[in-house]
Amino acid sequence: MTTKQVKTVNVGLGDRAYDIFVGPQLIANAGAHLKPLLKRNRVAIVTDENVAKLHLATLEASLTAAGITATHYILPAGEKTKTFEHLQNLCAHLLDKGVERGDLVVALGGGVIGDLTGFAASILRRGVDFAQIPTTLLAQVDSSVGGKTGINVPQGKNLIGAFHQPRIVLADTDAIQTLPAREFRAGYAEVVKYGLLGDAGFFDWLEANVERLMNGDIDALTHAILTSCKAKARIVAEDEREGGKRALLNLGHTFGHALEATTGFSDRLIHGEGVAIGMVMAFDLSVQLGFCSGQDATRAAKHLEKAGLPTRLRDIPGTIGTPQELIDLMAQDKKVVDGTLTFILARAIGNAFITREVANSDLLTFMTAQETA
Numbered sequence: 001m002t003t004k005q006v007k008t009v010n011v012g013l014g015d016r017a018y019d020i021f022v023g024p025q026l027i028a029n030a031g032a033h034l035k036p037l038l039k040r041n042r043v044a045i046v047t048d049e050n051v052a053k054l055h056l057a058t059l060e061a062s063l064t065a066a067g068i069t070a071t072h073y074i075l076p077a078g079e080k081t082k083t084f085e086h087l088q089n090l091c092a093h094l095l096d097k098g099v100e101r102g103d104l105v106v107a108l109g110g111g112v113i114g115d116l117t118g119f120a121a122s123i124l125r126r127g128v129d130f131a132q133i134p135t136t137l138l139a140q141v142d143s144s145v146g147g148k149t150g151i152n153v154p155q156g157k158n159l160i161g162a163f164h165q166p167r168i169v170l171a172d173t174d175a176i177q178t179l180p181a182r183e184f185r186a187g188y189a190e191v192v193k194y195g196l197l198g199d200a201g202f203f204d205w206l207e208a209n210v211e212r213l214m215n216g217d218i219d220a221l222t223h224a225i226l227t228s229c230k231a232k233a234r235i236v237a238e239d240e241r242e243g244g245k246r247a248l249l250n251l252g253h254t255f256g257h258a259l260e261a262t263t264g265f266s267d268r269l270i271h272g273e274g275v276a277i278g279m280v281m282a283f284d285l286s287v288q289l290g291f292c293s294g295q296d297a298t299r300a301a302k303h304l305e306k307a308g309l310p311t312r313l314r315d316i317p318g319t320i321g322t323p324q325e326l327i328d329l330m331a332q333d334k335k336v337v338d339g340t341l342t343f344i345l346a347r348a349i350g351n352a353f354i355t356r357e358v359a360n361s362d363l364l365t366f367m368t369a370q371e372t373a
């Protein structure tokens, strides 16, 4: 095992603490990492059709080499899989395969597989353990860490779910090499998020290294993944259930989720792209309300554009909802309190804050202006 190149980040949650491993060949060596977590030598793998073709055989070979028996369940790829129907089928499969309390369910895939599998694990027999093997950049820097799991419903995104922490995260940097360019860029939006919300120095580093990152330079990528995971682990350890500070991780998400909903959770706009546009909108709203300089908002937008991400409503193909319809979609956000929306705004790059003080009239003015921005 190339242990020298593998780095770890601990998520400090007391008796539910776990390590995130970041580095090469972690799928090929997963058996050795998972074995100490098992009460009996069997696991249930959940993955999607794209990841199965590319990485399932490697995982299964590694488990076999470690003396672990594995079943697998392959779901369709994409956001539309995060539904009650697939959850029900997955739970039925896991029960049919005799998964018991004390067994480990392994999510091999991007955020869709991680969220759905983690939720199934949280409710199966009132909770079984699960491991995350994230294969997208987005899942490695964000969704596999922190224990948010769930599915989408017609009322909105991630509205049904549970907090259920994984026992381990294996972020294999080799897996990213097979990622389509668009998915890679979408994941990069979540990397940029950590700089924008709380680490101006990291944002400077991203600006200086964007070409290396976009060209897949493995050292640069590993640094970006580790920095992102450390930032997320720190916040999750402080505020696991989003009583306060964790909401900062939703920078751009209130807008982004509404945009995903208005495009029908389709390929027109994938999650990270919605987050990119949403973060630019959050900075623009911060400028409109007098919190942030226009220079910082422009700098944030330019960096995301340079990474090839959409940054404006006009970048979304096809028609989207009216300003009022988008506001109505935002009102389904989990962070609504007494009907008031919570926004993550910014005073500067690296200095985001949480507010419930955005007046409805200001929001409508803002959304109307965004239509032509």
Ligand code: NAD
Binding pocket: 048, 049, 050, 051, 054, 077, 078, 079, 082, 109, 110, 111, 112, 113, 115, 135, 136, 137, 138, 139, 142, 143, 144, 145, 146, 147, 148, 149, 158, 175, 176, 177, 178, 179, 180, 183, 186, 271, 272
């Ligand atoms: P995804 O899981 O749909 O993966 C994107 C695409 O890449 C899919 O088609 C998938 O099959 C493919 N893919 C995955 N790994 C691959 C690989 N190594 N090589 C080639 N193709 C590969 O999407 P995502 O962007 O990873 O995750 C988005 C989801 O994550 C959204 O549902 C979002 O709500 C959720 N999310 C959750 C959290 C959380 O804290 N739980 C945080 C952020 C996002």
Ligand code: GLY
Binding pocket: 142, 143, 145, 146, 148, 246, 249, 250
């Ligand atoms: N992606 C937001 C969170 O984990 O809190």
